Amino acid sequence: MLDVAEAARASVATVSAVINGTAGVSPELTQRIETAIRDIGYKRNAIARSLKLGTTRIIGLTVADITNPFFTDVVSVVQEVLHRAGYGVMLCCNDEDVETQDEQIKLLLDRMVDGLIIAPAGDDANLKRILSGTSIPVVLIDRVCDGVDTDAVVLDNQRAVFDATTYMLELGHRRIGYISGSLDTSTGRDRLAGYHQALEAAGLPADDALMRLGNFREADAYNAAMQLLTLPDRPTALFSANNLMVIGVMKAIRDIGLSCPEDVSVACFDDFPWADVFRPQLTTVAQPVRAIGEQAAQIVLDRLAGRLADAPPRRLTLQGRLVVRSSCRPL
């Protein structure tokens, strides 16, 4: 910038004014400065600017697993919205590990991000403390976290699983196996609650033997499904609490020599773009991924623009949608 100033026989202050369109600068000088900028190929240094302004125009984004299509879709939308608003996105993923998550959030805060969107991995006792020092907008997506009282956009998980389970019950299934996500997450707990609620509403007792922990991972779900399918009185249907796990479930079904939906019906949380071209065509609970991402990004932007000023934390709850295909058969 000093170079530009010298070349244009002006001061750095005036150059700055021209670049930012701040003060009135005479047409001739503006002209001179602009050509100097072009000649020299000057680019303003965003770091110095950030230091002075106290704002980086970067939003931190942490998700548990960027390999998971659900998170991917959300990240993609968040990215799009924030980019359009002139913000950059710093992405971290932590492989569902709370410790790395903490590490990464600290790093993001050190790097002075202007806002934070977090899809928390599990219940994080430290999260509250880590965030307590800062005053930047934070929004939780997908999962909420005990004691962390910030904006959040989540799904009505219980309701969604209630609907899916009820659908299976209506098909006549009575022994419905449930492959649960980690109960350290709000989603894991809420989804399980929906399953229990549906059983109860149908007047069925909850049989603990039919519930297995899959921890949102394919491998764990495979083992869980294996256990359920080798039960003396095996379930006629299985529900998987997320997308990754249903792959494990299908692998177990295949390996045990059964087929879906003939021998065992399957439904799961989270939809796939390819779900209606491969067989079995999975019946799923589709999340409104675009809406989740858009809302989360928008809340951050609103907070940053001071639009929500000091409104209390908002908790947005969106609804899932049961997409019935052909992986569940009537009993």
Place this chain on the structure above:
Amino acid sequence: MLDVAEAARASVATVSAVINGTAGVSPELTQRIETAIRDIGYKRNAIARSLKLGTTRIIGLTVADITNPFFTDVVSVVQEVLHRAGYGVMLCCNDEDVETQDEQIKLLLDRMVDGLIIAPAGDDANLKRILSGTSIPVVLIDRVCDGVDTDAVVLDNQRAVFDATTYMLELGHRRIGYISGSLDTSTGRDRLAGYHQALEAAGLPADDALMRLGNFREADAYNAAMQLLTLPDRPTALFSANNLMVIGVMKAIRDIGLSCPEDVSVACFDDFPWADVFRPQLTTVAQPVRAIGEQAAQIVLDRLAGRLADAPPRRLTLQGRLVVRSSCRPL
């Protein structure tokens, strides 16, 4: 830091020395400063540090489509490796649009990233110019770009498609439809070349009517497959040049009332984690995604550490692997 210095009755210089372990500071003073840091809850400002040091410890990463499982896997690995080395990752995706890509790269450079990993969308005439100003390490992945002479890690696309096509030929297929990616990309061109090469090796003429442009997108591939499948003498096999497009291909097959592999055999580029549990179990060309991500990240780290000093640009070419499943039947 000034606060810490005052609290510890020391100078900022000494505080800095303690934090960075730079100079010898007496045990007592070190002690005093460390407790002051803890008491005050001081965090060093990474922005100011970056300004002074001229390094941000952030690597920019742009990919065409973060929704594509291939890119997702690569991003995930890159992320992991760089994080472990203490670098943050700024992610951009541009939806296969060259203009937004340019925009984003400029933004990343303005933000003073220390390095750049680019999976370029299409041939980008401006990329060379945009990158010309900088001296940071740049590595291209997946695709290369005319005139952009930097490190790159790519796949031997031609060979991979040659293998896949040859496999189909060996099954007896003679009319193999090819759904191509955009020919504005090196991958699009190289893969098509592999197809042609295989036909030629088998002594078959290349029939232009059997090649359609799918532009790496599901919708375009759907239309392309529709055209091929309604040809008077329709192909007995289809090859899709990437993962997204094969979904469109399968949709077309379904909508036209055919089935795979009975009526038409299908193979595609890029593997899916679920490919062997849903039917048809797709025969695919699997890319070594982990290796690609690791190598790309490692090259950036090596360059940054000065290990590769001023070695000429390295072009790493990895090999794909044909994973034979059951979506192609012998004719």
Place this chain on the structure above:
DNA sequence: TCAGCTAATCTAAACGTTTCGAATAAGTCA
């Protein structure tokens, strides 16, 4: 003519670090 105004431009401080060289104190040796 000159006080008072406006418009254009500039000077210099600030943002929070790092680091070079200087200053101080303490110890060593002739």
Place this chain on the structure above:
DNA sequence: TGACTTATTCGAAACGTTTAGATTAGCTGA
């Protein structure tokens, strides 16, 4: 004792911006 070392510690400049306030010049109108 005084010159020389060594170990600590510090002052101040620098990184590249932004911006408040100062300065200057040119007008206006009494």
